[in-house]
Amino acid sequence: MRTSIATVSLSGSLTEKLTAASRAGFDGVEIFENDLLASPLTPEEIRDRCADLGLRIELYQPMRDIEAVPPEEFARNLRRARHKFDLMRRLGADTVLVCSSVSPLARDDDALAAAQLSELADNAQEFGVRVAYEALAWGRHVNTYDHAWRIVEAAAHPALGTCLDSFHILSRGSDPRGIEDIPGEKIFFLQLADAPLLAMDVLQWSRHYRCFPGQGGFDVAGLVRHVMRTGYRGPLSLEVFNDVFRQAEAGPTAVDARRSLLVLQEQAGIDELPPRVVPTGVAFAELVTPDAEPLGATLTALGFARTARHRSKPVDLWEQGEARILVNTGPAVPRGGTRIAAVGLESPDPAGAARRAEALLAPVLPRRRAAHDAELDAVAAPDGTELFFCATGRPGSRDWRSDFAPGPRAEDPAAVPAGGPRRVDHLALTQPWHQFDEAALFHRSVLGLGAQESVDVAEPYGLFRSRAVTDADGRVRIALGVGPAPTDDGDRLQHIALATDDVVLAARRFREAGGELLAVPGNYHDDLAALYDLPDEELETFRELGILYDRDERGGFRHCYTRTVGRVFFELVQRDGGYRGYGARNAPVRMAAQRGGRG
Template identity: 50%
Template sequence: MRTGIATVCLSGTLSEKMDACARAGFDGIEIFEQDLVTSALSPGDVRRRAADLGLTLDLYQPFRDFDGVDDDLLAANLRRAAAKFDLMGRLGIDTILVCSNVATATRGEDDVLAAQLSQLARLAGDHGVKVAYEALAWGKYVSDFEHAHRLVEAVDHPNLGTCLDSFHILSREWDTAPIEKMEASKIFFVQVADAPKLSLDVLSWSRHYRVFPGEGQFELAKFMGHLARTGYDGPVSLEIFNDVFRQSDVARTAVDAMRSLVWLQEQGAAWLAGEGETHRYPLQLDTLPRVPEPTGFNFAEVKAADTSALETLLGQLGFSSRGRHRTKAVQLWTMGQARVVINETAPTLSGPAISAVGFDVENPLLASSRAQQLKAPVVPRKTQADEEVFQGISAPDSTEIFLCQGTPDGTAAWTAEFGQAPAGRSIKGASAVIDHVNLAQPWQHFDEAVLFYSSALALAPQPFAEVPSPTGLVRSQIMDTADRGVRLVLNLAPLIQQGRSKTYQEHIAFAVDDLVSIARAAKKRGLQFLGIPANYYEDLAARFDLEPGFLDTLRDLNLLYDRDAQGEFLHFYTATVGSVFLEMVERRGGYDGYGAPNAPVRHAVQYDLRQTTA
């Protein structure tokens, strides 16, 4: 599949955008008119620069408000078109995007529209260029892709075809099956975009909230399957209007964009396979090695210059120290199958922060290969000959992701590199696993992270939630496996000020069988719990008919509680060290959530603590 991207998707100058697209591996680009108008590069310079970079110039866009106008305005529009056709000749671009009129149209009859488009097509033919006519979802008279295609068929000119844009089709919830009936030779161009489903006027939705495929909720796999069946073999190009992308680093946005098209091809191929298709179409939808979803967490790593506070915290919770690694400056702490690595190589004065997460996978080499083909950077890791080799990749927020060989019993062979487990302070019979890891995402990388974890690790995004906090709304995106063996929570969190530095708070949650016993033992060891206000327990008593003695236990141990039709959830939080705090949870019955009603309480208490210690 020939890949493309519109320059409007990216930040920077036209030259910077072209460089980033070439480095990311795109075949071609669309030149957005404003990018050219504001550029110091001449059309000839752009043409030569693209050739040097190995990029094709596939489309000039947009040409607006041409059709459905009176005769005087039509004449002016044709003069304007001729000038643009001449410009395209100097650029070396043979196709222009013409949008259905949204502002100046006064005539909506199909015969009028077809007659005017026919004049444009003849003019384009005289200049040796093609016109791709696109129905904007908010077009005044033409807003439906099938209507636009009927007009193209009515004109029946070799220089007039249609442009299919997934946003304009799927935002209106049009059925994509009719695409298959279109003659491939009359589809001149295809643009794709995803988007979250919002209750918003379609113009605002389009201009600010488009995202790359895989980062929204549109059914793009079916769109690609129907497109392939037409026999179309031209570019599939991204056209994304997004305020965040146009402020973010141009190079990494281009890589994210390319990742989305790799993912899109695979999803389209999977949809066709699900329909029983075995035919190879001209639009070749390349696929990657398929890997099963992770089976569980192998470990979580926290990096700190001064590890003493974190060591104390883990010991108070009941974790056992396994000592230091025989060749690396890291410690291992365990409780059952919950493993925490403390990395002592943090920069000077750096407080504890989550630096890496290990996932159990069926085939680490295959999973790493897939991730790298999805543009994930490799994490270098030095190992001795007798040490386990981890396959590492870097997530968008720079968290290191290690792909580990899973075992049926949940053990990890690499722990032997720390020697034999000493007698620890764990409660007799206590066991734990990592229940979930909560990673705070910088605002400019949130959508990128969702695509990264879903495409590279096969985690499924769930509907996101917004949680109120004293510093603003926190957007929370759960990514998990079907059996919930892996639960990853991505938070688009408000930036927290700590002293002179800014940081995000993140946490690791551990599931245990008897939270009350864990909490009581931790209290005796001097654990500093996150103190829950009395008002919370009064509200809890009003919401749930709890036995008084049980409520007293919750209050005494600073435990939080939630319940739904499937079961119950108990949990508590520790104080924060650096940017990390820990959570202990107990799931009873079929409870599958995270205690969402309690999240505002946590945020408020943590905010108060930061204010008093600042």
């Protein structure tokens, strides 16, 4: 199907918005009136610009407070409308959006509304324009899609149809099954938006918190399936009002928007994509650093051994059990120092995973490879993290570890001492402030991971928002976070959580090996004693080592943190009895302690 995006969904000038929509692969645009009014281009120049970019102007919007008003007011409305219809003819747009009235002059009179909309459609038809009537969720008298359709049906004018908007329908809790009673040819336009499930005024919800399908809590795909059963053949168009999107760069936002529609069409059964290939584990995490010595000291204290060196690049492989860390001293490191640059994901079908990623507009990363290097497909996540699809140790696949020349080993890296970290439990990647929703959609759609509910954490300087994505078995867990305000890239901390069967033993060994654990205030452990009936001896051990504790209905969670190296720190975690969380209640304490000083 054709895809479209409203210019109000993107930031920048109208020209910048059109360019971004075209480059992202959209077929058309809805031109928002304010964007046209602020543009130095004439309607003819905008029409030609769209044609040059391969964009069709699908809709001009909006016209407001038109119907069910006193005769003298309607006469003024018709005069205004005819000016707009003439402008649309110059613009090359043939459909106009008319929103249900919010005017205090509007009357609760469906017959009057139908008669005036019919007369408006008569005038529009003279200019080759169709009128798409939409029920605003906060409309004064018409605020549901079925009510809007009854008025359109009563008007019975060929140039008058309805516009369906997923936000206006789903935010009110309306049953979308009734859409199937509307003839497809009378649905002139379909606008799509998702939103987080919030308890707030619907107008403010609409104006500030809409997002692209798949980023919120609405069943947008289910609504689209109902629309498709009517025989609707118009475009799928995004109309998203969002404070973050209005400030973010238009190009990446347009790509994110297009990705959301590709996934939506897959979910609605309209189009097919390469099938999901869900990762089954973490093959490695790659850290880039300007100075390998402090990072190496931390890894050594954690029990890792430096086992191999890349044959052609300044990259060392550190291993312990199934946990593998690459330390790269080659590329220039931005302000903030050591950071997570790449993640290797175990995949049952690396080539298939790469095909799906590319189909969903993930940038495929070119690699400088020596002739003997393993072929690894890699794509970039929204925050720039490189994702490699790996098949470590799988028969018939070239193992990425063959790129490394083994060094002298004192012991088998696969052997893990009692209590030692044995694999990566999860990765925590703090996102640029404007890419949080984009990152969640990317990891769900491209990687096939399931998303948990967002969690807001109070940190010393605002709210930190986190959302975890994971596979069904918990072998791949990635916690996506965003800080309280736009910050420089160097302020975004990341961490690698390492799973152990005995966090107390692991913490003691780390400290005895010269590692420094993050100090936790005594007030925290005083409160812990009040919250949980823990033995006094265990509480004293927690105080000594800075271990934090959490519990859910499935089990317990013991965890502690190393001091930060650059932008990266490590977490030692012990999950007992099927605990599935990440210790969110303890995050404010950890963040406050880190604010007190970084190593």
